[in-house]
Amino acid sequence: MDMLLVKRAQKGDTEAFIQLIENHKISLYKTAKSYLKNEDDVADVMQDTILSAFEHMKDLNSVRYFKTWIIRILINQCNDLLRQRKRCVLVEWAEDVRTVTPENDRGFYELLEELPENCRTIFLLYYGEGFHTKEIAQILEMNENTVKSRLKRGRKKLEQVLCFE
Template identity: 55%
Template sequence: MLRKDYIMNTLVKRAQRGDAEAFISLMEECRMSFRRIAFGYLRNDEDVADAIQDTILDAFEHIGSLKKAEYFRTWVMRILINNCTRTYRKNKRHVSMGEGMEEGSFDAGASDVEFRQLLLILPEDSRTIFQLYFGEQFTTKEIAEILEMKENTVKSRLHRGKEQLRESLSDKTGSVQGSGKETGIGGIRYAETFFG
């Protein structure tokens, strides 16, 4: 077990025993992942903040029901996605990644911005899978658990999404293979990392 995994599991077990400091540490560890995933679903800072706040409250109330500490990330991301979906439906407005985001609303580095721009090419049902797989480093098995779908469905959507990105980028640039230079769409680099 990696040191980080060991520390996370220890924090989860302490939080399950009522240690508020351990719970706060867990939430701090997940903070950026929460924001990236929530922005994939929701249009503005207020909705994102509400979904994250609801997730923290739900996790705090139900952390005792988590059977195995090593499933914490999968469990808490499922809560977040459920809360984002609920907020999205409640607001009844079409949301897609990047559209309508306020300037400076998400403190992402250049590679995060490029990653989000790449995701805009994909249909909505593939974006979450790509965000969880490439952005948050979840396995296909973990994503299947989070999204409550078959692992083969996750793998299929990843494969189709890669093909869609390859075709779209190829149409815009003539080729996605090669030197690793700018691809020509809004400064998106590193596209080749998705096609390995």
């Protein structure tokens, strides 16, 4: 379904593009929220991401990688904002998770709080969004082995947390 929408959007169909954004807005929000604390910042980077994606739709080489492509744009927007502000942002997951996640997903996002910050986005993309390690490596512009090792490290941390509860 998405591949057909992407092809239509690349031909200038704005309705198809809007539907694509609708299909992926929760993923975009969750990813932005893993980088940014402030809701206004999240809204800004999402808006910038959507505008950039719309302007560069024709640059997308493979329609099947639309989600990877738009998440990469979003992450670049987040990193640009953080660089501009020259500050380290800590994510406050527990407060905001309740507003965007269904009841059955809350436990997953609360567990993410227990992870080191450099593992959270990887876990979100792998377990929350279903990306493969190779795709995550491309999105985050890092070595695939780094992604795998952070997943392994994060699993060990969560195992420790769950065994003590």
